[in-house]
Amino acid sequence: MQANPRYAGKPLLRLLECYVLWAIDELPEKEASSLVSMTPKLQNLYKSDGQWQDIIAGTVDMDAEMPERLKVLWARNVEIAQQNGAALTPQQFAEMVVDDNFAG
Template sequence: MPDLSARYDGKPVLRLLDSYVLDAIGALDEKTVQGNTILAPKIAQALKVEADTWQRAVELSMDLPEDSIVELRARRQ
């Protein structure tokens, strides 16, 4: 089986975007949730945005609407 994590090599924003979508649909593992929550200030700094949560940092850095998580959840159901 191929190493699927290799797809993130050199692409930290892709990893965050995947985490964002997985979090929105309730499929993000707890370890990643906790890690991203702890690293939220550093994630926001790296993405050059001002945000209180890592999810909001992703939204701002990608110009996503604030209600993107709600929309993703609604489409999942």
């Protein structure tokens, strides 16, 4: 994962961002592979079964429709950014979603 002060002491924060990136089909392959490798550790840590996405979703009580809702929200936010002459990167979107909905 990334060495960024944003995530210091907040390991779930980056995992949530990765979940958002995965849901909008923008998760880099290198991180996707790392998360697959981490799955057994995540299963043990969160006492849960399933793939890493399932574990993260379950940890914060996301429902099964969340990936589709995130895709719709991503498309809408990209369109809004373009209308305002701005660019929105997938990482910016992921951080925005996590900060607005999951950061406490």
